[in-house]
Amino acid sequence: MTRTQPNFDHIARPYRWLEYITLGRALEQCRLHYLPSLLKRKRALVLGDGDGRFLAQLLAQNPRLHADAIDTSATMLQLLRERCEALAPNASARLNTHQSDALTCPLDPSYDLIVTHFFLDCLTQPELGTLITRIAPTLSPQAVWLVSDFQIPTGPMRLPAKILVRTLYLAFRILTGLRTTQLPDHASPLQQAGLTRIAHRHRLAGLLITELWQLNPTPP
Known part of the structure; x- marks a missing residue:
């Protein structure tokens, strides 16, 4: 059965401002938190940036x-290319963009960095398992997978977080046709693929997380 694709084209240009209005710069801070740890990586696969x-x-x-x-x-990718070319020298020679479904797009071997910022929450649990199973064979030794996402924390923030996440899913269903309705568990399939979480950071009382997972990490 063909997967129904959400359409983010018509929210692509105002997306940054919608994000800032909703949660300020918290999502951006999650994305950039581990950037200094990635400056020796050579080959990256970036999904849904x-x-x-x-x-x-x-x-x-x-x-x-x-x-x-x-x-x-296509609109998100156009904005991505424009921003990369404006900020990074020779970006056009170092960047390949693919308008495709990450669950079916052909992948090159030997990635040492995978980036999924606020992307895995667009997948169902079976789709997430399929994605990780597809990517795992392309990872080079000691590859790193960077994840930023929402989570439902324990404690007093649990109920507000559940209400906010449910509201966000409803909004994206209306605006884009996204069919996913609940956060998947990314930790279990990443562990099953041989990755270990080596660093993590929470924001907004645990509502947001950013994590580094590594394949065959070097013992301390």
Whole structure:
């Protein structure tokens, strides 16, 4: 059965401002938190980076990096390319963009960096398992997977977080046709693929997380 694709084209240009109005710069801070740890990476696969605010910074600060960026939205990819080329020297020679579904797009071997900022929450649990199973064979030794996403924390923030996440899913269903309705568990399939979480940071009382997972991490 063909997967129904959400359409992010018509919210691509105002997306940054919608994000700022909703949660300020908290999502942007999550995306950029581990950027200094990625400056020796050489080959990246970036899924659903939206308008490219993270990837432009990564390419600008890591001049040796080459990246594949995959997104279903042509407008998002156009904004991503424009932002990368404006900020990063020779970005056009180091960046390949693919308007495609990450679950079916052909992948190159030997990525040492995977980036999924606020992308895995667009997938169902079976789709997430399929994605990780597809990507795992392309990872080079000690590759790093950077994840930023929403989560439902424990404690007093649990109920407000559940209401906010449910509201966001409803809004994206109305605006884009996104069919996903609940946050998937990314930790279990990443562990099953042989990755270990080596760093994590919470924001907004645990509503937002950003994590580094590594394949065969070097013992301390």
